[in-house]
Amino acid sequence: MAKNIWGVISLKRYSWRQLCALTISLVMIMSMFAACSPSKPAEQGTKQEDGAKPLTFDEVPYPEAITYWAGLGNANTVLKDFSEMGAYQELEKITKTKVTFQHPPAGNGVQDQFNLMLASGTLPDVIEYTWSSVAKGPDQAIKDKRILRLNEWIEQYAPNLTKVLNDRPDLKKMITTDEGNIYVFPFLRPDEELLTFMGPVLRKDWLDKLGLEVPTSIEEWEKVLIAFRDGDPNGNGQKDEIPFLMRDMNVAFYGSYGVMDGFYQENNVVKYGPIEPGYKEFLTTFSRWYKEGLLDKDYATTDGKLQDAKMTGDILGSLVTYNGSGVGRYMSLMKEKDPNFKLVGTVYPTGIAGQKSLGQQDPPFQGVGAAISASVSNPEQIVKWLDYKYSEEGHMLFNFGVEGKSYTMKDGYPTYTEDVTNNPDGLPMAQALSKYMPVSWSGPFVQDKRYIEQYVSLPEQKEAMKNWLDADHSKILPPITPTSEESSTYASIMTDIDTYKSEMVNKFIMGAEPMENYDKFVETIKSMGIEEAIKIRQAGLDRYNKR
Missing domain, CATH: 3.40.190.10 (Periplasmic binding protein-like II)
Structure with a gap:
């Protein structure tokens, strides 16, 4: 799980040679965004003229295309791109949204590329990151018009996430800043079995x-x-x-x-x-x-x-x-x-x-989630697309993957297949899972404790979980x-x-x-x-x- 980093970029820690490399990287990143960002002609957007009645949830279509920045997580050794992941392939079939993923290099490269990207002001449509750790905090990122304040967008165009937050006011409190802003579609872990590991x-x-x-x-x-x-x-x-x-x-x-x-x-x-x-x-x-x-x-x-x-x-x-x-x-x-x-x-x-x-024990929310760039012209479409992951169908898709491939239903219980639990290529379970969904690390969805019940399947693991939970938190x-x-x-x-x-x-x-x-x-x-x-x-x- 990502830990909090309070601070800003310090140029003093770089040599002149490193500064030159960072500058080149920044130019490349900006060029990449310019090349990858889909055009948004007026007819594609759904913003309303001043005074016009807002579109309802049902009237808003899913976006035709999205650019999406995220670290590869546990998938970094088995996938080159999230477009190869089973859950996102199914999501594209359902929503007809073409997603162009952008993945930073693993390790320190994630933070360095994120900082350069944020400083440039040129962001992809969706940025999945530990936003609570950004320099000066997520409230300032909203004030600087880097990302959107999501409260009103979620209330109107994200009924599934809204239900999650209404059912769990403690989670809504965690994802809301001191200034009252919701800044991401959050990665939530509501059960203590998911928090002690x-x-x-x-x-x-x-x-x-x-x-x-x-x-x-x-x-x-x-x-x-x-x-x-x-x-x-x-x-x-x-x-x-x-x-x-x-x-x-x-x-x-x-x-x-x-x-x-x-x-x-x-x-x-x-x-x-x-x-x-x-x-x-x-x-x-x-x-x-x-x-x-x-x-x-x-x-x-x-x-x-x-x-x-x-x-x-x-x-x-x-x-x-x-x-x-x-x-x-x-x-x-x-x-x-x-x-x-x-x-x-x-x-x-x-x-x-x-x-x-x-x-x-981790808190149920650690600032990780998907923010939306303030420059998008179709926020309601992107909000609706992200909200699918909090629906019943999206919940199953991002926790268990593709039915018949990564899981089957047994007596009403989503059970991982042997391709996950006993992978024929010898992949550890965390990596086998990542071929189908990001449940073993993070993402904008609610993690299901039925995942951890199968991930820690050995008697020794179950006993360890029981004993570790018996502590003062x-x-x-x-x-x-x-x-x-x-x-x-x-x-x-x-x-x-x-x-x-x-x-x-x-x-x-x-x-x-x-x-x-x-x-x-x-x-x-x-x-x-x-x-x-x-x-x-x-x-x-x-x-x-x-x-």
Whole structure:
């Protein structure tokens, strides 16, 4: 899932050679839009003369053609273009709308191309992106006439999305800015099963071999990690086991001490975890674990491929990972290699007596969706086209794909076919799904929990989901938005703080910086402006609560 980025383009971070490359890219992008954008003759548009009665929903046709910009997501290795995707092929048959897709390169290329495109003012008709993260916020993009305010268009020409929002006022609150603007057709995940997808995982077969119970507290985890270190659970007669691999996803353990790695709330008061006492307790524990050989000594340089090698090489005992690409994939990879291999997703370990640990959970809306360019001449047509994805038929199409190919109905339940669940070309399920629909990452539609029920189909995955949901999610901030002024200030503060914090956390854990210097670390962060950043987040939370 995309994370929030508060800030603006900083030309200082580019060399002259990079600036020249960016300028060339901008020219190419503008040329591409000029070539790809369909002509919109007067007879094609449906705008009404001043004083004329607006067209009704039934009177508005679907557009003949649309230009649509979006990242390829999980489809980037199986499709060259969304026009090859089953859902969009069916949508074209239904609406007769020809869509010309424009896909930025994966990775940092998505953000860079988006920023160049927005700065140019030359936008395609529809832009799918994490709009909550744009410089100065989506309200400013509306004021700058980059994208449309959608409230009235949705009310008149999007009855399906309107029904979704009327049925769930909490979702409508999330997609509406502090200034009252709806800026995208949103990607919505209304069920908690869709929002919690990662957590702590251990080798269950190692636990069984050593006669250990599944740990539920920090103290029990430490005993297990010591046993993994000393008890030769892989049975090769060598002390080569890595008890725990810590990477960048350890909410499972920050939360054990009642804090988070960034901003969170307690009774509507915003706090920043790294300057709170609980964070020092977390670092103290992990520093000791590192010194005692309970953590992977090379955790800071371990990437996904190396993590895979350690797990499938039978030397890794526990980690924090995802349910699909972690638990499910490792169980599949090890099925023939080691029939005894088994993982267990545990509850988030408690560190404070009588309290549940904080756990991972996304908000139902994270600012991702499809905005409409302010320059289009036929907004009502495009609104009607986008609204189809929120209809019953569109919901099925973008969650389950093409009936008879990617799913069949069994006793009223849309069941994925073996082309998805056991792909003959050996594609992982996320990629097999992406041949037909974007359900496994995002898009302007409502995600269906029947997707996740099948995506996490193994007993080990279902148990992990159950355990990870058994956590405290009350401190997670809702999707708040800054004003344009706040956005610039916040970005300038947090860019430096994030870099400094990451460096110092690793130094504390690895022992390069003694824990006695933690108070100096806190004072340095305060001197860098964290209290001003907290005020900005607090103001955003206060405005959100008043929506």
